[in-house]
Structures are given as C-alpha cells and as structure tokens.
Amino acid sequence: MTTWSELPPEILNTIAGKLHFFEDYINFLCVCTSWNKSSTTTTKNMIQHLPSQFPMLMFAESNTTEDFKHRTFFLLSNGGTMRKLPLPEAHRQRCISTHGWLLTIGEQEFYTKLVNPLSHTQIELPELYMFEELYFDRDEWVYYGFCMRKAVFTSSNPLSDPSFRVIIIWGKSIGFCRPGDGSWTRIDGWEGSLFDIVYHRMRKRLYVVATMGTIYECDIVNDVLGPVTLTRLTNFPGKELGCSCVSWAYLLEWGHDSLLMVVRERHYFKKQDDEYGRYGPYRTSRFQCFVYGLDDGKWSKSASLGDNAVFVGFNSSFAIDGGEAVEPNCIYFTDDLYEPYRGLPDGGGGDVGVYHMADGRIESVFDSQESVFRGSPPLWLQPSSLPVIKGMK
Known part of the structure; x- marks a missing residue:
C-alpha cells in the first residue's frame, strides 16, 4: 500500500493544481520531506501565481546553530498556526518586508537584495555605501542607530514594470533604486x-512622514534632471486634534484621495518594574488615527478603521479587509525599535499584539519567545501575488 510520502509526481502535481493560496502551499510543504522536495519540480510553476489569503508573521531568526536555515511563520488563517519553512537566504541578514518580499542586507558588505520567502526568488540591489551614516560594528554586526527601517515598492512587479522602484529609509536617509x-x-x-514612507498608487507619488507628523511628497518615477527633493505638503495640527506629541507614526494609502497617519504611543518602564522583564524597556499603550485629504488639504481624527485592519512594524504599513482570521477595526503591530535592546542578553521585541480601536484593548497575537530580536526582528508579510519570474533560484 502506497503511503503519503510515496505518492508519484503526477499525483502530487494534481494536488498542487488544487492549491488556491500561499497558505495552502505552506501546508503542502509541511506534509513530509518528499512533498517538500517535490515543490522544486512539479509545483514551482503553479505556486508562482498564488495570492496570499492573509498576512503572515515571520518570526525572528533562531539562535540555535542547527536551525539557521529555517524561519518560523505564524499564519493568521487556519485559526492561527505556526509553520517552519526553509529560508537560508535570510540567515544573518537584517530584514524588512514589503509587498510580500523581504529586503535583506548582508553582514559584511552592506549587500542588499530582494528575496521572496516562498518562491526563493532573489533580485540583487546596489550596495548601501551612498548612505553617509553607514558604519559597521565589528563586535556585533548589527547596525545600531542607523539601521534600515522601511522599504516600499512603487508597483508589485519588480522585473517587468519599468516604473518599478524600491524606496528605503536607512537611519536618517532616504534612497531609491531600480x-x-x-x-x-x-x-x-x-x-x-x-x-515612515508610502507610495500612493493612485497619485503615483511618494509620501513621507517625519517629526511632529509633517508630511512631504515627491515624484520618483519620472526622470528628473536634478537631485530628487521632497516638498513639504502639510504640517500636522496635533493640538487641534488632541495629539500634542507624535513620538512615532506610520503612513498608509487610504483610498484614492487620502492618507492615513497612525500615531503610536509607548509606555516606558523602569528596570525594577515587573513588566520590564517581559517586554523590555517599553510597551505600546495606544494608537490614534488621523486622515489627511489630498484634495482638500484637511485633517480629521478617525475613531474607527471601519472594516479594515492595519498592519505596522518593520514592514511597509498596509491595510486589508477584516473578517474571518483578521479582525476589522484593529491594528496589528510588531516591535520596530532596535536600540533599546542592545543591553539585553536574551534579546527583545516582546511588544507585539493587536490593538482594538473600539475600546483601546490590546491582546497578544501569540504566546511565544520566538518573537525576540536576534539579528532580524519579527515582521508582517503583506498579501501579494508572485509574478512570473524566469530563472528562479
């Protein structure tokens, strides 16, 4: 009698043809070793086109040497399940995510590339020597203080779209490339x-939010003769809207004519506080949301996200429709500050959870120590479709 692990390639190929989402593909890989290996031959072309049904949380890199080739993923679908997948391309790499891709930075040469964690497609990008703030800590290869924080795409197709750009924030600098x-x-x-930065697909403009919620914009797709310079778009009227301090903010495309700014507030603990041992130096206490109209130039405070759920952290900030595995009117957040954890021997990053806009309640996404920083933080992977790419690695 044939076992599951002995199914012939033609049957596995039929099974793969029934897959509808990335989550289905992940479950396919986890059945057994032979099914996992079969994905490199019989299923590769099929899974390239699969969309993701829900965002996934990629955990920090394990500190065990025998497990460096894998990453653990937390799937919001299927009631919240964990899967371990091979991802050697991210080993000892600083990672941030956008459009379902990872942007990684190499340990020694500040070598950057785009990596798709499911297809393992890799796209090389220029090195980061253009950033004056760049330096290398030889004792700890982590780049403290001036690290890569955000990345966004101008479109979802890195290879066939001539307007495609990658934009990143590195410390105190912004840059882009093709x-x-x-x-x-x-x-x-x-x-x-x-x-934070966001590329508005309808307006075809890059928007940047900086100190005190000031928003800037520029066009980075059309060819320009001189240096690329941001233009101040609006000053955030925080006091008028009940937000006198903007200590950290995120920016999202919010329909065809608006931007959503999400302000994050943190409570900082003292070392003797009981909460310090669990979360580290701080814990998120509240989010506030504000909408800026690009047509009328007016700000307004938003008490609700409606049917949407927002995801923020070391990923490009994004929103999806809530329902089923993703709760609407909520903000899903991960820890996105490196510096406070330098002195903690076991790492940090426990400030991960779900904020309910309706009542200000915060609940945990999962209960696991997998979320601590050990080189690369936990981050959300945005739903995205894999383009047809030849020469996949």
Missing part, C-alpha cells in the same frame, strides 16, 4: 527624524 542600477539615488528635503 533593479540593475549601480547605486541608490538619494532623496533630500525634510526636517527632523523619519518615521
């Missing part, structure tokens, strides 16, 4: 600290 470019192009023209 696959095949020899270097990153700097963007200048803001004041203060950088919080």
Whole structure:
C-alpha cells in the first residue's frame, strides 16, 4: 500500500493544481520531506501565481546553530498556526518586508537584495555605501542607530514594470533604486527624524512622514534632471486634534484621495518594574488615527478603521479587509525599535499584539519567545501575488 510520502509526481502535481493560496502551499510543504522536495519540480510553476489569503508573521531568526536555515511563520488563517519553512537566504541578514518580499542586507558588505520567502526568488540591489551614516560594528554586526527601517515598492512587479522602484529609509536617509542600477539615488528635503514612507498608487507619488507628523511628497518615477527633493505638503495640527506629541507614526494609502497617519504611543518602564522583564524597556499603550485629504488639504481624527485592519512594524504599513482570521477595526503591530535592546542578553521585541480601536484593548497575537530580536526582528508579510519570474533560484 502506497503511503503519503510515496505518492508519484503526477499525483502530487494534481494536488498542487488544487492549491488556491500561499497558505495552502505552506501546508503542502509541511506534509513530509518528499512533498517538500517535490515543490522544486512539479509545483514551482503553479505556486508562482498564488495570492496570499492573509498576512503572515515571520518570526525572528533562531539562535540555535542547527536551525539557521529555517524561519518560523505564524499564519493568521487556519485559526492561527505556526509553520517552519526553509529560508537560508535570510540567515544573518537584517530584514524588512514589503509587498510580500523581504529586503535583506548582508553582514559584511552592506549587500542588499530582494528575496521572496516562498518562491526563493532573489533580485540583487546596489550596495548601501551612498548612505553617509553607514558604519559597521565589528563586535556585533548589527547596525545600531542607523539601521534600515522601511522599504516600499512603487508597483508589485519588480522585473517587468519599468516604473518599478524600491524606496528605503536607512537611519536618517532616504534612497531609491531600480533593479540593475549601480547605486541608490538619494532623496533630500525634510526636517527632523523619519518615521515612515508610502507610495500612493493612485497619485503615483511618494509620501513621507517625519517629526511632529509633517508630511512631504515627491515624484520618483519620472526622470528628473536634478537631485530628487521632497516638498513639504502639510504640517500636522496635533493640538487641534488632541495629539500634542507624535513620538512615532506610520503612513498608509487610504483610498484614492487620502492618507492615513497612525500615531503610536509607548509606555516606558523602569528596570525594577515587573513588566520590564517581559517586554523590555517599553510597551505600546495606544494608537490614534488621523486622515489627511489630498484634495482638500484637511485633517480629521478617525475613531474607527471601519472594516479594515492595519498592519505596522518593520514592514511597509498596509491595510486589508477584516473578517474571518483578521479582525476589522484593529491594528496589528510588531516591535520596530532596535536600540533599546542592545543591553539585553536574551534579546527583545516582546511588544507585539493587536490593538482594538473600539475600546483601546490590546491582546497578544501569540504566546511565544520566538518573537525576540536576534539579528532580524519579527515582521508582517503583506498579501501579494508572485509574478512570473524566469530563472528562479
């Protein structure tokens, strides 16, 4: 009698043809070793086109040497399940995510590339020497203080779309490039600290939120003769809207004519506090949401996200329709500050959870120590479709 692990390729190929989402593919890989290996031959072309039904949380890298080739993923679908998948491309790499891809930075040469964690497609990008703040800590290869924080795409197709750009925040700098470019192009023209960036697909503009919620914009797709410079779009009227301090903020495309700014507030513990041992130096206490109209230039406070759920952290900020595994009117967040955890021997990053806009309640997404920082933080993977890419690695 044939066992599951002995099914012939033609039957596995039929099974693979019934897959509808990335989550189905992940479950397919986890049945047994032979099914996992079969994905490199009989299923590769099929799974390239599969969309993701829900976001996934990729945990931090394990600190065990025997498990460095794998990452654990938490799936919001299927009632919340964990799966371990091979991802050697991310070993000892600093990672952030956007559009379902990872942007990784190499340990020694500040070597950057895009990696799709499910198809293992890799796209090389220029090195990061254009950033003046870049330096290397030889004792700990982590880049403290001036690290890569955000990345966004101008479109979802890295190879066939001529308008495709990758934009990143590195410390106090912003830059962008296209696959095949020899270097990153700097963007200048803001004041203060950088919080977040978003590319508005309808407006075809890059928007940046910085200190005190000030928003800037620029066009990075059309060819320009001179340096790329941001233009101040609006100052956030925080006091008028009941938000006198913007210590951290995220920016999202919110329909065809608006931006959503999400302000994150944290409570900082003292070392003797009981909560310090569990969460580290701080814990998220509240989020506030504000909408900026791109047509009328008006700000308003939003007490509800409606049927949407927002995801923030070391990923490009995004929103999806709630329902089933994703609760609407909620903010799903991960820890996105490196610096406070330098002195903690066991790592940090426990500030992960779900914030309910209706009543301000915060609940945990999972109960696991897998979320601690050990080189690369936990982050959300945005739903995305894999384009047809030749020469997949």
